[in-house]
Structures are given as structure tokens and as C-alpha cells.
Amino acid sequence: MKDFAYARAGSVDDVVAALSDPGTAVLAGGTELLNWLRLGIAEPDRVVDIADLGLDDIGGDGGSALVIGARATLNAVGGSPLVAEHAGALSSACLQAASAQIRHRATLGGNVLQRPRCPYFRTEAPVPWPCNKREPGSGCASLAGRHERQAVFGGTDGCVAVQPSDPAVALAALDATADVVGPAGWRSIPMREFHLSQAEAAATGEPMREHRLDPGELILSYRIPVRGDRSAYVKVRERASYEYAIVSAAGTVRLGDDGRIAAARIALGSVAQRPWRLDDAEAALVGLPATREALLPVVDAALPDAAPLAQNAFKVPMARNAAVRALLLAAGGAA
């Protein structure tokens, strides 16, 4: 690990000022940053620790939204009765992420900024094979090699990695927003738009960009609208615990007086470099009974733009099934 200089910020202004130097990285929990430093994914000259800034409250804003500080740990968010009541999918996603000891350190702010788990990307420098994220222009070894866990939406010839965050999927389905601050002041980013697929990134002119947080910006908190919907998160993986998702799904459901779906939202995880919302299905679900028979064809019909690679076509029906299970769980039924 390269040496760096360290400072503890006394204020958010300290952080923003420090980040004006592009060789500066933010340290929150450190569970991701330390591995970047070891692998050479990041090589900052300076690290600014935000441990003294608070920013870890979990509370309401008086009724219309749940507000969660960016430094709240995954265990704190996952263990919060308030989050469980108003944002069950987020609670569940946090507790299904990583391990108990990592969740004591990892923060909700840092979690959504984690980088792909593609093994060709996560290797120690110098990278021995092509990877456009590590060596721009070198190519993508995964496309020619193993790619069974890679994207089925939004990938390009340059990269097919997926965003692995569980909480990000829940935040996208819950219509959460991130409050961020930077040199230009404060702004709010909808979490369903926070991450970029490779195709979207290519359109911005920065093909390896993974999210809309600008350099020099810091996430301060998340705001989750409280609408009385119920939500659930389903994570499908190769071992029962402490493993990244093959696919995942967050679903929210509000049932009408007739017991049928009045509103629903779905975000798929680990199928793209961003949580993948199914807007068409969300509209088509309204008025349906919350049964597997009713939901499955509607979710299925929302996936025609899936573009699986040679090894990962299985992810499309798997994601569809996970989405149906998440909706059924959110509706209070058996899944």
C-alpha cells in the first residue's frame, strides 16, 4: 500500500476544501477504501477521515421522509426499527450485505460507492490482463473470459461489470434521494439515477464512470419518502450468507382497499452497473392481485431489452423470479 498523509476533518467544509485536491480520498468506514489502496485501484496522496462529523443519525423529518446519515453503519441501518417499519427493503438489504463485522464499519454512504467485484478488475496492480477500468483502452478480459456474473443490461464492449451494492437496489426502489455537498454547494440526486450503466457512462464521454457523484462531492444523507408502502429485498446467491448477489430484487407494494396492487416499484440488482428499475412493469402491476400467477407474466414482459452474454442468460429468469418474490413478500404473502 502506498503511503499517504492523513487528517481528520472537523467540518464538512474541511472535507470539501480537502477534496479540491484530486489526490484526496474520503475515509468513512474504510472497508472498501483500504482494499482499493492495497490493489492500487486508488492511490491517493491524502486521506481525509470524516469520523468526527457525526452524519450518522437515523430519524424522520417530521413525517414525510426517513432521513439516514451517510455515516450510519449497515448494522445500524439494518437494526433500526424505524427503517424496518418504513423501508423494510433497505433494512433487509443492509443485513444481507457483507458480514457482521464488516457491517459494523461499513457506512451507507460508502456502500453505494463501492466498485464492481469483477475479478479481472479487482486484482493487484500491475493488472496482468486487459481491464478498461484499470487501464483505459486496454480492453475487457471478462468478455473473452468468464462473465457469468456480469451485466445483462446496459453493458458495452468496453465493460460488463455490475454494481454489487445491496442497499443501492433498495434505495432505488424506495425512490430515495442522496443529499450531497461539493464545491458548487448542495444538491440532491435521486438514487434511481445515481449509478450509471456503461452505456449511459459512454454517453457522458466518460465511459468508465460509475455514478453521478462529481469529484469533490460528499454524500451527507439519504432521504426516503414515507408513503405507507411495504417493501422487501430478495438476494439470490451461491452461499446462504456473506456472499455477493448473483441477482437481487427490491420491491415495494401498496395494496388498495380491494386487496389489489395500487402501486408497486421494482429494482433489480447485480444485473447492470446500476440498480435496474422496471418502470413498464410497475405501471402494468396496478390493479392486479398479488399472486405469483398474476405478477410473473407482467415482470417477464418488462425484460425484453435484456442482452445477456454467452454465459449469463440464466440471470434474466432468475432476476424475474427474484422480483416476483420481492413483490409477494412486500405484499405480505408467501414467496
Add this chain to the structure above:
Amino acid sequence: MEFRTQVTVVPRVNGDPVRTTVSPRTTLLDWLREHRGLTGIKKGCNEGACGACTVLVDGLRMNGCLTLVAQCDGREITTVEGLSPPDGSLHPVQRAFAEHDAFQCGYCTPGQLLSAVGCIAEGHAGDEGTVREWMSGNICRCSAYPQITAAVLAAGEGERR
């Protein structure tokens, strides 16, 4: 705010305050082993995947490899060396591991013990499924999981009694 290339902090290690000046990149894992001579903590994967470096920081289990010493100013660090009382007797969790034969080679055991102490303190030791879920951050390549689970359940039961 000043960026420094050497950081002085005073964590408490197993109850004793220790003043130390380190390069900021020094992990808690490397510092405990190399600077403090506390070799109970193990460097298994050095990336947060195995849990062999689990210690308690202010009573919460954390991976020493994912923690910088610079982040530990004023924190209480508990390693396996500090788990048993000074009279040399075993901590109840250690006794439960011995009674249930919850290890083979022993490499992962210090991390398992501290994780178990944390797991029980968090209230996640009530049944087998919960223990397995909340102990999943500690890998045992000898695969002593059934015995480890039994030991955690027994130690948790003993605490509640």
C-alpha cells in the same frame, strides 16, 4: 485541518492505553501483530473475506485488516489475549469452544472467539440459524462449523442464565 505523514494516537489495548506514532497506512491488524506482539489476531486474507483478524473495537467486532490504527484514537481494542481474566482462567466463550471441540487447526479460532463474544452481546445467539448467519464472517477451513455453532449457542445460553 492538517494532513500528517505520521499520526499519533492512544488506543486502549486490552485495557491499557498505548501511545503510538504510526504511518497512516498502518492497519490495526499489522500494528497489533508487528508493533504490539499480539499474534492472536491472524492475517488470513488481508481483505475482509475471512474474519481471522476479528477484534472488538469499543465492544463491536470488526476486521483488523479493514481498520487503520489512525481510526482508533481513544478506542478500546480487545484481542484474544485480553479475553481471559488475568488469573489465567478461560473466558466462558473459550470454555465453550473447548467443551464443544469447536476448532481443529486453530488458526481461525481467535477471530471466531471474538466474533462469538460480539455475536452473543448483540443478541444474535438465540438459535442455530441466527448464529450461523451472524457468524458467517468467520471462515473455518477445517469446517468446524457445527461445533462452533454449538459452542456459541451454549455460551449464549450460559450468559442468559
